Amino acid sequence: MTEIITSDDILGKEVINSEGEIIGVVQKIHIEKHKKEIVGITVDEGFMKPDIFIGLDNIRLFGKDGIFLNTTSDIRYRGMKVFNKEGTPIGILKEVIKNPKTGKIKEIQIREGLKTITIPAKDIKSIENNVILK
């Protein structure tokens, strides 16, 4: 019986991605009504941010104090600051465009004031916590 958890053990718990980042709290549990199985959770990412659905395949562990994922979402890139090679912030990352075949980043779109500019992957030095250009 100790291996069984209830909705109280899941709802409202923090959701932690594979990098250890707390991305939000569990708002809903999704159950497939015919198979009677949990298929995923909805995560509330906070004020003004869209809720995201996370499938069971991406959940590594229903922990005591948090739900651990085995993935990081591309959404995490949004809002990162973009610095040029001289360390000057030039804008905010709006979108990451990936090559559908390879899954590698093809280009990024940056919001620079009212303009949106596109930077090809070859001009990116690093994209981890923020974006640094070459």
Place this chain on the structure above:
Amino acid sequence: MKETKFISGKEQEHDLDNSLKKVIGKKVLSKSGEEIGKVKDVISKGTNKLDGIMVKTKGAKVFIANTYIENLYAKSVFLKIEPVSRYLKMIVFDKDGSKLGKVIDFTQNESGNELKSIIVKKHIFSKRVEIDAKKITVSKKNIILD
């Protein structure tokens, strides 16, 4: 503004816009682009050599030696490393998903930027727990133990 008078034989060799004072207050970015804090002070070695910078981070005041600085730019300072001080204030989870507390301190190896252990505390009255760095599996945003 009055023109600067040079007391130097080689006026053209001096770049007055290149003052180190300008670096104070600038953002400090780790190798991965994480903003770790702001430059509080610039420390010199002798009369003409930069020894390092003092950085005010979210958890402590940190001295970063010149050897770990990639470049001092006009708007920010880039480091060559992910400084160990970034572990401070991180939340620590064990492998079962239980929250153990926050990192309040750490110990380093002799190299200076290699983590030896973290000191974790759950709340103000709880005991300090030292955890060996070898037990850390994830440490990018918060810490997950093995």
